Amino acid sequence: MSDPTNDGQVFDRLPSTSDDRDVAGRATRSEVIEWWGDRFGVDAETFENYTFWEKGAGKIWVFAADLPSPTDAEGIGMTFLRTRQEHWKPTTNAVQRFGGRATHNVIDLGPDEAARFLAGDDLDPDWDGDWGYLIVTHEMAGEREPIGVGLYVHDELRSVVPKGRRASLTARE
Amino acid sequence: MTPLERYESLVDDPEAFRAACDRPLPSVVRVNTIKTTVDRVREAFDDAGISHIPTDWHPGVLRLPEASPGRNWPHAHGWIHGQEEVSNLPAAVLDPDPGDRVWDTCAAPGSKTTQLAALMDDRGLLVGNDNNLGRLSALRHNAERLGVTNLVVTNRDARNFSLKPFGSDGDDDARVDAFDAALVDAPCSCEGTIRKNPDAFDTWSLDHVHSVAGVQKGILRRAVQATRPGGVVVYSTCTFAPEENEAVLDHVLDTEACRLADVDVPLEGVAGVTEWEGAEYDPSVERALRIYPHHNDTGGFFCAKLEVTG
Numbered sequence: 001m002s003d004p005t006n007d008g009q010v011f012d013r014l015p016s017t018s019d020d021r022d023v024a025g026r027a028t029r030s031e032v033i034e035w036w037g038d039r040f041g042v043d044a045e046t047f048e049n050y051t052f053w054e055k056g057a058g059k060i061w062v063f064a065a066d067l068p069s070p071t072d073a074e075g076i077g078m079t080f081l082r083t084r085q086e087h088w089k090p091t092t093n094a095v096q097r098f099g100g101r102a103t104h105n106v107i108d109l110g111p112d113e114a115a116r117f118l119a120g121d122d123l124d125p126d127w128d129g130d131w132g133y134l135i136v137t138h139e140m141a142g143e144r145e146p147i148g149v150g151l152y153v154h155d156e157l158r159s160v161v162p163k164g165r166r167a168s169l170t171a172r173e
Numbered sequence: 174m175t176p177l178e179r180y181e182s183l184v185d186d187p188e189a190f191r192a193a194c195d196r197p198l199p200s201v202v203r204v205n206t207i208k209t210t211v212d213r214v215r216e217a218f219d220d221a222g223i224s225h226i227p228t229d230w231h232p233g234v235l236r237l238p239e240a241s242p243g244r245n246w247p248h249a250h251g252w253i254h255g256q257e258e259v260s261n262l263p264a265a266v267l268d269p270d271p272g273d274r275v276w277d278t279c280a281a282p283g284s285k286t287t288q289l290a291a292l293m294d295d296r297g298l299l300v301g302n303d304n305n306l307g308r309l310s311a312l313r314h315n316a317e318r319l320g321v322t323n324l325v326v327t328n329r330d331a332r333n334f335s336l337k338p339f340g341s342d343g344d345d346d347a348r349v350d351a352f353d354a355a356l357v358d359a360p361c362s363c364e365g366t367i368r369k370n371p372d373a374f375d376t377w378s379l380d381h382v383h384s385v386a387g388v389q390k391g392i393l394r395r396a397v398q399a400t401r402p403g404g405v406v407v408y409s410t411c412t413f414a415p416e417e418n419e420a421v422l423d424h425v426l427d428t429e430a431c432r433l434a435d436v437d438v439p440l441e442g443v444a445g446v447t448e449w450e451g452a453e454y455d456p457s458v459e460r461a462l463r464i465y466p467h468h469n470d471t472g473g474f475f476c477a478k479l480e481v482t483g
């Protein structure tokens with residue numbers, strides 16, 4: 001009998017830790033939560049009542065409830081994180097939903113730059129922190145609010161806002 | 174005879190009814206409380222110079238007299254969702270609690286589904302089903318933009334929706350045996366959307382009304398069966414035809430263990446009708462709510478609340 005493999009057609013709940021892992025290469029729940037803590041400082045308690053699922057190679061979903069695993073469905077919760085690659089990448093929607101709790105690797109943009117970022121433009125902001133995926137924020141109604149994910153490399157902030165979420169807005173006064 | 178002339182005998186003020194049907198609908202958005210608050214949305218609209226007027230029955234439903242619901246920062250953040258005022262009614266009537274298990278039988282494109290998720294504080298289990306695979310992508314896109322994490326999306330025929338894929342015949346602690354509540358916002362002839370879709374009558378036919386009524390009966394029956402005793406099923410359409418409204422309720426009252434409850438909302442409307450073109454319906458269908466476009470300056474709507482008794 002061959003080892004269990006990742007079935008791209010159904011949702012499998014992530015194993016709690018590597019000791020429970022029986023599908024090669026699959027991220028574990030603790031790795032996912034640790035990654036959000038290490039990369040962005042999002043507290044592990046944030047995800048206490050969520051389950052995590054994989055469907056398709058490396059695509060992790062966050063789900064506020066639980067179901068038997070595996071489950072055959074079109075979607076379980078929200079797409080959350082891309083794994084099975086060297087640099088894990090959070091989704092725009094996950095960053096909007098949970099990125100407000102981030103403490104580092106967050107870059108805050110002014111009104112003009114924020115509008116350009118949402119439109120999909122690459123920017124050249126001042127940043128002396130880590131390279132890699134950053135949470136991009138701006139001020140909304142008096143508080144910092146995450147817009148999405150930027151990839152900072154070679155002194156450039158690339159907008160990775162998906163096409164379906166881009167918009168051309170004029171900067172606020 | 175146009176579809177509207179067909180219903181003039183039912184309407185309290187046919188002239189106001191016709192006039193309202195001819196007016197375009199105002200832009201309306203619902204505040205998504207999963208991601209923000211009503212106060213922050215209003216402040217963000219003020220900052221952007223977008224005028225907004227709260228509706229008098231729902232503080233989280235705002236009319237935008239001069240702007241479209243998209244193309245602004247609150248929309249980009251998933252703080253708001255463009256949703257016709259009266260379309261906010263069924264989820265409000267269902268009024269789920271955080272932690273409930275709720276089935277939305279005809280969920281795409283997800284306005285009411287995401288409203289249910291917000292009323293549940295994005296906790297508990299929400300199953301959003303639709304038989305149209307093409308429309309599911311709109312449901313998923315809207316749910317993700319609005320930050321919904323308690324939603325399972327399925328692509329099945331609601332009329333024979335099985336709980337087995339959720340482990341109902343097993344002993345897993347996470348299995349789903351029955352729902353606490355269900356929403357049947359049924360596919361319909363859409364007569365009440367004439368203000369939004371001026372071509373809504375182009376494809377109208379009495380044959381279609383009768384055939385879609387058969388589908389509606391099948392979905393509503395399955396929703397009652399899949400809901401636990403004591404649970405609630407809300408039935409809604411955006412159409413006027415009694416064949417698709419009271420007749421569907423009458424059929425389900427006859428065939429499934431359920432009874433009608435009052436629809437208690439602060440919107441103007443009239444009672445369900447008990448007679449139509451020679452047919453007589455169960456007298457309790459009067460507890461359903463008919464909303465005509467001139468009542469609240471909205472689209473037309475029908476909404477009923479059923480309690481599952483066995």
